[in-house]
Amino acid sequence: MDLDEVVRELAPRLLRYAIGRTGSASLGEDVAQQALTALVQRWRTAGPPESPEAFVFAIAHRRAGRAVVRQRLLVPLQALTGLAAASPDPEAQAAASENGRIVKTALARLRTLDRESLLLVAAGGLKSADAARLLGISESAVRMRALRARRRLASLLGNRNGS
Numbered sequence: 001m002d003l004d005e006v007v008r009e010l011a012p013r014l015l016r017y018a019i020g021r022t023g024s025a026s027l028g029e030d031v032a033q034q035a036l037t038a039l040v041q042r043w044r045t046a047g048p049p050e051s052p053e054a055f056v057f058a059i060a061h062r063r064a065g066r067a068v069v070r071q072r073l074l075v076p077l078q079a080l081t082g083l084a085a086a087s088p089d090p091e092a093q094a095a096a097s098e099n100g101r102i103v104k105t106a107l108a109r110l111r112t113l114d115r116e117s118l119l120l121v122a123a124g125g126l127k128s129a130d131a132a133r134l135l136g137i138s139e140s141a142v143r144m145r146a147l148r149a150r151r152r153l154a155s156l157l158g159n160r161n162g163s
Contacts, residue, residue: 015029017125018032021068039056114148117131117149120142
């Protein structure tokens with residue numbers, strides 16, 4: 001097992017998970033980078049973890065949660081102190097995808113454990129067993145929650161397209 005190979009294999013899946021979890025490309029990139037950095041440091045100091053995938057996703061899971069909470073706290077404070085960024089320029093607005101906003105809104109309407117199960121398994125590519133350990137629930141519960149989340153997400157997106 002080669003560190004560079006493991007990082008190359010995990011990075012895209014981890015990034016998809018982190019962006020889905022945080023709802024923000026920049027926050028997701030930060031979370032993924034922090035998790036991969038922790039993996040590299042761990043690998044170099046104590047050798048490879050038993051499951052690099054589980055190790056890196058557990059870190060991303062915790063850091064994404066903290067990043068979302070921090071972001072929710074900072075935005076109102078920045079607005080109060082006048083530090084909020086100016087509205088994005090037209091180029092940045094054009095770059096923001098309508099589909100991304102629609103999916104983000106639909107994901108936010110899912111139950112927390114359903115959304116987490118779906119993101120870990122579908123976006124993150126984790127095995128059900130690894131996602132179950134990370135979430136502290138059974139493997140069958142992860143599969144059921146991911147299935148329920150997929151159905152609910154399809155319904156939400158279908159209803160929106162049919163409106």
